[in-house]
Amino acid sequence: MTEAKKEGKNEGFEPNIVAFCCNWCSYAGADLAGVSRFQYPPNIRVIRVMCSGRVDPSFIMKALKNGADGVIVTGCHIGDCHYISGNEYTKERFERLHSIIIKQLGVNPKRVRLEWVSASEGKRFAEVITEFTNDIKKLGPFKR
Amino acid sequence: MIIITEIEKKKDSKDIVNDIDSYLSKIYDPNLRNLLRKCYQCGTCSGVCQLSKVQKFTPSRIIEMILEGFENRVIESGVLWDCIMCNSCLQNCPEDVNFADLVRMAKYKMRNIEDQNPEEYIAHKGIYTTLSEIMSESNLQPERTLDWVPKECKITESGKIMYYVGCLPFFKFEFENIDSIATSTLKLICQIEKEPIVVLKEESCCGHDLYWGQGKFEPFIELAKKNLKMFENAGISTIITACAECYRTLKVDYSNLFEDFDKKFEVQHIIEYIYNSWKENKIEFKNPEQTSEPIQFTFHDPCRLSRFLPKSNNIIHKVREIFNHLEKIGYKFNEMEHSKENSLCCGVSSWMNCNERSKALRYKRLSEAKAAGTKVVTSCPKCIMHLSCLKDDFEEFGSMEILDFSEFLVNLVNVIDGNEKKEEEK
Ligand code: SF4
Ligand code: SF4
Numbered sequence: 001m002t003e004a005k006k007e008g009k010n011e012g013f014e015p016n017i018v019a020f021c022c023n024w025c026s027y028a029g030a031d032l033a034g035v036s037r038f039q040y041p042p043n044i045r046v047i048r049v050m051c052s053g054r055v056d057p058s059f060i061m062k063a064l065k066n067g068a069d070g071v072i073v074t075g076c077h078i079g080d081c082h083y084i085s086g087n088e089y090t091k092e093r094f095e096r097l098h099s100i101i102i103k104q105l106g107v108n109p110k111r112v113r114l115e116w117v118s119a120s121e122g123k124r125f126a127e128v129i130t131e132f133t134n135d136i137k138k139l140g141p142f143k144r
Numbered sequence: 145m146i147i148i149t150e151i152e153k154k155k156d157s158k159d160i161v162n163d164i165d166s167y168l169s170k171i172y173d174p175n176l177r178n179l180l181r182k183c184y185q186c187g188t189c190s191g192v193c194q195l196s197k198v199q200k201f202t203p204s205r206i207i208e209m210i211l212e213g214f215e216n217r218v219i220e221s222g223v224l225w226d227c228i229m230c231n232s233c234l235q236n237c238p239e240d241v242n243f244a245d246l247v248r249m250a251k252y253k254m255r256n257i258e259d260q261n262p263e264e265y266i267a268h269k270g271i272y273t274t275l276s277e278i279m280s281e282s283n284l285q286p287e288r289t290l291d292w293v294p295k296e297c298k299i300t301e302s303g304k305i306m307y308y309v310g311c312l313p314f315f316k317f318e319f320e321n322i323d324s325i326a327t328s329t330l331k332l333i334c335q336i337e338k339e340p341i342v343v344l345k346e347e348s349c350c351g352h353d354l355y356w357g358q359g360k361f362e363p364f365i366e367l368a369k370k371n372l373k374m375f376e377n378a379g380i381s382t383i384i385t386a387c388a389e390c391y392r393t394l395k396v397d398y399s400n401l402f403e404d405f406d407k408k409f410e411v412q413h414i415i416e417y418i419y420n421s422w423k424e425n426k427i428e429f430k431n432p433e434q435t436s437e438p439i440q441f442t443f444h445d446p447c448r449l450s451r452f453l454p455k456s457n458n459i460i461h462k463v464r465e466i467f468n469h470l471e472k473i474g475y476k477f478n479e480m481e482h483s484k485e486n487s488l489c490c491g492v493s494s495w496m497n498c499n500e501r502s503k504a505l506r507y508k509r510l511s512e513a514k515a516a517g518t519k520v521v522t523s524c525p526k527c528i529m530h531l532s533c534l535k536d537d538f539e540e541f542g543s544m545e546i547l548d549f550s551e552f553l554v555n556l557v558n559v560i561d562g563n564e565k566k567e568e569e570k
Contacts, residue, residue: 057317059269065274100317101271105278106287106346143281 015069015136019044019129020059022052024082025118026074032122040126043135044072051075053086053115057097060112066131067143070111070136074128077116090114110135154314167365167401171355173247177209179246181518182239182456183207189243194489197508203233203243210246222260223249228497229356230489233412233450244356251359262358267498268318273358275314280363280391282368285346288313292323294331298340306342307333307376308394310387311349312525319529329386334561336421342378347371352389355397357494368401375409384547386550388448388524389494396453404491413449414550415523418557419462429466429557431473438476440517441552442507444531445466445487446524460484463523463549473556474486478516478526488512490527493507506534510541 021027023084028047033040049055052075060071073094075087102109113132117125173179183204190202203221209218210230218224233243254260263270279286292313293299301498307330315322333341351367354360375383385391391413399406412420421427443463450460466476482488489507491502510531513520522528528546536540 056269056271058269058274061271061274061278065278096317101275101314104286104288104313105275107278108283143283 008093013137013140015043015133015141016067017044017072017136018063018068018072018086020049020052020055020071020073022075022082022087025049025076025080026052026115026125028119029074029117029125033121033125035124035127036122038123038126039067040129043103043133043136044129046049048110051081051083051086052090053081053083055090056068057093057101060097061101064107064111064142069139069142070113071134072115072129072132074125077118080118087116102123107142108139110139147254151496153193154499160408164362164365167368169363170400171397172252172361173226173506174216174249174253176246176249176253179249180207180211180241183211183237185239188236188238189241190565192232192236194230194232194505195226195228195501196527198493198504199226199548203227205248207241207243217351219250219253222254222257224254224300225260225262225265226497228282228291228489228491228502229493230447232486232489235451235485251357252361253359255359265435265496267492267495269493272311272314273353273495275311276367276502277353277360277363279348280354282347282353282365282366286348288345289349290345294327294334297330297334299330299343300340301342301344301357302378302380303339303342305333305337305339305382305384306344306375306378308350308386308387309343309347309384310390310391310525312387315525315529319532322525324531325386325525325528325548326548328548328550329384330548331554332418332557334411335557336417336426341381342380344374344378346374348374349440350390352395352397353494355494359498365401370396372402372405380409380412382412383416384412384414385546386523388413388446389526392448392452400442407546413459415449415459418553419466422466426560428558428560429470429473429553429556431475431499431556433536436474438471438474439519439521440476440478441467441521442478442513442516442518443483444480444482444490444513444522444527445484446522446527447487447493448524450485450487467521470556476517476552480512480516482512488522492526492528492530503534507531507538509545510538514541514544520544520546521549521552521554522546546558 008083021030030046052073055073063071075090083085098109102112115128117128185204185208187204190196191199192202193203195201206218227247229244231244255262266273307343312323312326338349348367349369353365355364362490383394397410445460491503491505492498526546531546535544535546
């Protein structure tokens with residue numbers, strides 16, 4: 001059975017999740033979530049990047065290889081990028097990564113996600129992370 | 145660079161349970177001097193070294209240092225990451241000292257030196273080699289898309305003849321149309337064979353780049369074991385590949401790992417396959433659009449076919465026999481200035497060291513090719529990617545066409561079937 005189809009109960013499993021957050025929107029959003037005391041699971045490790053466009057697809061693959069169970073990349077909403085069009089490149093690259101690499105590798109596509117979170121959306125940040133963590137928990141560890 | 149994380153530790157303990165160590169001893173000898181004892185310091189290798197043309201690099205001196213007991217200094221300096229693994233030195237060495245093999249083993253040692261960062265040397269930020277490593281995970285099964293398979297071809301999951309695609313569908317991430325190599329190869333095989341061809345969705349990488357490029361032998365062994373199991377399950381006896389690197393790995397390196405690999409499976413390169421079919425009178429070459437003016441073309445020998453195979457393998461002569469025959473159908477084959485065993489390197493192997501120096505080597509190669517003809521045929525997907533990348537940067541090469549052997553031949557092959565022959569006899 002391929003990895004993509006394996007789902008089930010993984011009780012007590014605490015996933016490692018790497019979250020790339022862009023400095024101008026999502027990182028500030030995460031900050032806001034913290035300041036406003038919205039609860040979200042502590043499984044994520046945030047890596048601050050200047051723009052979601054800085055996240056090379058190879059970073060995502062390396063994170064998975066080195067033990068992450070899921071990778072989430074967050075950036076400003078389309079049109080709001082601090083560098084005008086950085087996130088548009090990210091979006092394009094992500095679509096390619098999903099359709100060509102993730103799919104053919106047999107990795108469950110749910111493990112890698114792209115989300116837009118703005119600086120004022122602290123609540124949304126907490127929601128996105130909670131949802132993603134629950135998804136990964138259901139999928140179980142990437143390496144067995 | 146060592147990252148000691150919990151996962152890394154877990155992995156180590158798993159390896160001890162595995163039989164990795166016994167496999168490792170077959171491809172790795174910790175005493176580097178054993179490989180070099182025959183060297184008598186004639187210096188030929190430093191003279192022919194392709195890298196020495198663009199930077200200071202003297203293999204004979206490195207050998208001397210290791211022989212005199214300064215192995216640690218060599219390993220610590222990290223100088224061996226620069227070698228482009230073209231094997232020109234072995235080709236010219238009077239004593240058959242295998243320097244590239246030494247570099248491969250030294251890389252395994254260099255990985256563990258604290259202040260060296262091999263990641264710096266990996267091209268494309270290491271995405272493709274990371275993929276190979278992920279594929280070596282035992283619980284992961286690739287699910288390749290087969291959208292490149294031409295409609296008229298029948299494929300199956302078990303049978304006698306397999307087409308081993310290699311990583312082409314993954315390279316599509318950055319190189320559009322690279323899978324047309326796979327399409328043309330499969331088209332050629334399907335035309336000649338009556339039975340459906342095995343093309344597997346769950347095919348893994350052969351591990352060549354981990355083995356030669358980064359000295360990551362453990363994932364290489366895992367990949368090899370995975371592939372062997374896959375071949376056995378599909379019940380195949382012949383493996384055909386269109387990739388020079390896969391060919392060398394399956395033919396030589398897998399046989400080193402598994403004793404009976406070469407007895408169980410016959411590995412053929414598409415060049416050999418076409419050559420054999422031609423000699424057995426299964427096919428002939430025809431050109432539907434023959435013009436009076438012959439089309440000039442040339443062949444770039446990939447290092448994995450010209451210098452990395454046992455001396456008895458004459459695949460580079462077979463391909464020339466085919467090409468010279470094409471003169472009858474309106475093609476004129478020209479040799480480049482450096483050809484066969486002496487051919488120049490495309491500059492990058494195993495996704496390592498793509499930099500201004502390797503670009504200089506590539507420029508040299510493409511200039512030679514331009515002098516010999518507008519069409520350049522080669523038989524290694526990586527050579528195609530590297531040369532095309534340079535071609536796009538320079539206007540002067542704009543008119544050139546870089547093709548794979550199978551792409552070049554796909555419309556020139558005509559299958560002779562039994563019925564036709566009988567009619568001719570009447
Ligand atoms: S060519 Fe061979 S014998 Fe001569 S110096 Fe180089 S390794 Fe030694
Ligand atoms: S393998 Fe090639 S680059 Fe490396 S030392 Fe030999 S000739 Fe030079």
